[in-house]
Amino acid sequence: MVRLSAIIISLFLIFSFQAQAKNPPPGTGTSDIPANILIMLDNSGSMSAKLYNSVQVYYPLDVATDSSGNIYVMEYYNNRIKVFNSSGAYLRSFGGYGNACYQWQYARQFTIYNDVVYIADTYGRKVKSLTLTGQCKDVWFTGQYLLQSIQRTLKRMTIQNSLTYWKISDKPRSA
Amino acid sequence: MNRFILYIFGIFLLAQANALACNFKIANFGSPKEKIKIEPLQPVVMPDRFGGESLIIPMEDLCKNDKSLYGTVAIYLYIENKLTRIQLYRPNMEDSKLMDYAMGKYGSFNLPEGVPKTRWRGSYIWESGNDIIEYIRTDIHDGYAEIIDITSKLYSVGMADYNAKVGEWLDSQQ
Numbered sequence: 001m002v003r004l005s006a007i008i009i010s011l012f013l014i015f016s017f018q019a020q021a022k023n024p025p026p027g028t029g030t031s032d033i034p035a036n037i038l039i040m041l042d043n044s045g046s047m048s049a050k051l052y053n054s055v056q057v058y059y060p061l062d063v064a065t066d067s068s069g070n071i072y073v074m075e076y077y078n079n080r081i082k083v084f085n086s087s088g089a090y091l092r093s094f095g096g097y098g099n100a101c102y103q104w105q106y107a108r109q110f111t112i113y114n115d116v117v118y119i120a121d122t123y124g125r126k127v128k129s130l131t132l133t134g135q136c137k138d139v140w141f142t143g144q145y146l147l148q149s150i151q152r153t154l155k156r157m158t159i160q161n162s163l164t165y166w167k168i169s170d171k172p173r174s175a
Numbered sequence: 176m177n178r179f180i181l182y183i184f185g186i187f188l189l190a191q192a193n194a195l196a197c198n199f200k201i202a203n204f205g206s207p208k209e210k211i212k213i214e215p216l217q218p219v220v221m222p223d224r225f226g227g228e229s230l231i232i233p234m235e236d237l238c239k240n241d242k243s244l245y246g247t248v249a250i251y252l253y254i255e256n257k258l259t260r261i262q263l264y265r266p267n268m269e270d271s272k273l274m275d276y277a278m279g280k281y282g283s284f285n286l287p288e289g290v291p292k293t294r295w296r297g298s299y300i301w302e303s304g305n306d307i308i309e310y311i312r313t314d315i316h317d318g319y320a321e322i323i324d325i326t327s328k329l330y331s332v333g334m335a336d337y338n339a340k341v342g343e344w345l346d347s348q349q
Binding site: 055056058059061076077078079080082093096097098105106108122123 | 216219221229231233235246248250264266267268315316317318
């Protein structure tokens, strides 16, 4: 009963917050990233900018930013992530095709949370967490193709931690 | 009699190898993209600014019985919803599997003496019926790639227009 009340109050607070939220006018607004940039994208191309150093991005499928405002772009069939600073200058790339912890097989989505890169390894059927420089942190097996959003996957992992997913360092309890 | 049995066995083995061989040509040139049906994952579809649309399918989905080309994607380029180019793309792998595949299927070619396959950069072209096949080994940003391009003479005009648009855009980016 107490838990139900807590859920109802939480939902009420969430909906109240969303009802008051307004879209910021162009050029203003706040970010949930403690960085000095706010990226606003539209499809008109009016805010586009070229990358420096003639670095091209091949078939980008997903993009994210870290707490410093660096931009991470996932190249689909190169199986790697390219990192640019907030001015568009190329910094580094990491990843590659394979089964190793720091590699993946045709991932379609990734996210950055608390400066940890989480990759939905589609064909590897794993979720992998890496540092911002591409060093291995953890691997979770999923036993299925990862197609849903990586954010939803991470949420499910939190809820069903030892049931559906298990860390590579843990003994599997169930598939 | 023993020789006859050996022949039969040999033919059987060849037939098995062919059955297991990877067939990435799953649609004919000129056919629409709706002809391609891949399970269980839908291919990634990427339109571009030059009027083309690419369907990208990893070999893991195309050749489940032949793992030799895993790490390669097949990119089916559609122009005006007609299949115009099939490209096999294998980036940053420390081998020459696409070169070996191309040589095995279309005929071998000579490399400069003393240069290992993995360090060679260049291209070679074959013709097979209406198809033009080009093998390319090239450097890309922060790596290298093996590519097999297959185009059809029947759709060369559309391909040339497309390549001209890509070229113009690349020049404008300098």
